Amino acid sequence: MHYWLMKSEPDEYSIDDLERDGVEMWDGVRNYQARNFMRDEMKVGDTVFFYHSNTKRVGIYGLAEVASRPYPDPTAFDKNDKHFDPRSKREDPTWYLVDVRFKQKFEHPITLEQMKQDKKLEGFRLLAKGNRLSVFPTEERYAKHILSLV
């Protein structure tokens, strides 16, 4: 059982969208490191912190869980999709994803500002300078602490 953090721009896809949909593909990831985490390390049932980036109040807005094994990202094959990647072939896909299932929306988001000021989160990858990865593991000690703040 691992913990993950996954970022989304709420204008694109928010925790409210996931609550409405229940389960959704985490499509459009076009970064190899992030892909590798999804393809090689995620397990069904892993806990996901749902982070809103590029918005007024950035932070963790709720919880989801990994709801499928990894499979090829179909949007990479779709010419009409904005995440289309002609290099990804059906017989040899470049991009993979997992499904995520809504678990919980926090009553109050745990803001980035709050986390930055929290001594117990020193070293958490989210807070590292220049971190732009949209999918990455969250060590248990940080995960447990974040959950204690909810």
Place this chain on the structure above:
DNA sequence: GCCAACGTTGGC
């Protein structure tokens, strides 16, 4: 909208 940080591309 700005811009620092980072990942990718491509010429050499």
Place this chain on the structure above:
DNA sequence: GCCAACGTTGGC
């Protein structure tokens, strides 16, 4: 293999 140029991410 190096590295400059470019595109993207994401906080502010």
